[in-house]
Amino acid sequence: MTDMEKTSSENLPYMPVLLGLMALAGLIVAVSTVFDTPQPDYEGTAVAFVNEAPIPETGYLRALSMLEQDKRGPITDADRTRILDLLIEEELLIQRADEINLIGIDSSVRKSLTNAMIQFIISENGDTEITEDILNSHFLNNLDYFTPSKQIWVKRIYVRGARDDAEQRLQEIRTALQQGENFDTVASRLGDEIFPEVPDSLLPPAKLQAYLGPALTQTVISLSEGAITNAIRVGSGWHFLYLVQQRKGVVPEFEDIRDQVENDYLRKVEEKALRDYLDWLRERADIDQTASQLQPADF
Structure with a gap:
């Protein structure tokens, strides 16, 4: 092994990483295959051609710049040769992937390519004006x-529907509440335990739903402060709800x-850019959705 080769070998432990970065760039180049659009004639300077496909000098210089930032010591001729070899091998792999329709048969490749294309579309809007x-x-x-969403403080009395005396218990609770007995006292004396317990504090509706479920949460949201509901049958039991306090969100x-x-x-600018691009692709594509009208097979 020559001194130059030793130097090159010692200074190229980062090559797998560099190759990975180049491969990601290659995915973006391969996007044209997905949409079956011909590549434009290359008018810049090429450092090599692989099956007539150019390897642009700009990509080669960019790879050298990446290497220079990461490497200890100056760039050598061996480094330049190795970078060019990597770019050639990358192009060979991209062409082979196209040849065997890897995009069509490997879901992970499709996902990576889709993500790369989305990032490419978004990057095109990098100069968005912001004032x-x-x-x-x-x-x-x-x-x-x-x-911020409003905050709600609610209390609950729960009665299991499986109780033999459920109807009697419900009536006792109604009577106690109508007579003005403290809600917590009635809950402790006549209610059944239910988990998770509703926290004794203000909560936004989204968090409250984790304790009450969607139906009861919607009921609470519609209540006036201080209101107590009659028994509501949801799930395996009955619920009395008391809206203690509500605090509107402040702008x-x-x-x-x-x-x-x-x-x-x-x-939102990025979402619109992506949506507009997808709409443009749909307009220029020939899409046949006949298959989507088929009935699912019986198994």
Whole structure:
């Protein structure tokens, strides 16, 4: 082994990582195969051709730059040769993947390629204009989204439906509550245990639903503060609900959540860019959905 080869070998432990990065870039190049669009004629400088497919000088120089940032010591001729070999082998693998229709037979490749394509579409909008007026307008047009949900404090009395004396117990609870007996006292004296217990505090509806379920949560949301429901049969038992307190969400000041507003604005811009691109692809594609009308087979 020559001194140059030794130097190259000692300084290339990072090559698997570099090859992985190049392979990801190759996925984006291979996107044209997915949509069956011809590659445009290459007009730049190529450092090599693989089955007439050019390896652009820009990609080669970019790989050298990556290597230079990671390597200890100057770039050698052996490094340059190895980088070019990696790019050639990458192109050979991409062409072989196309040849055997790897995109069509390997779901992991399809997923990686789809993600790469989405990132490519989003990156095309990297120069999105953002001004204070735009963000203020986005904030005002989406106040419901940026305003915290209201907080609800609710208590419950539960009676198991399987009790032999369930009807009698329900009537005793109704009478006690109508006579003004303390709700907690009635719950302790006549109610059954149920888990999980509703926390004795204000909760947003989304968290409250984890304790009450969707049906009872919707009922509570419609109540006025201080209201107590009659017995409601849900699941395996009966529920009396008491809305102790509710606190409406307060609209925050724009300056306090500016970063959140900007992130949400950029997210929606990216979503729209992706949606527009997909709509464009649909318009130019020949899509036959006849198969979707077939009835599922009986097994």
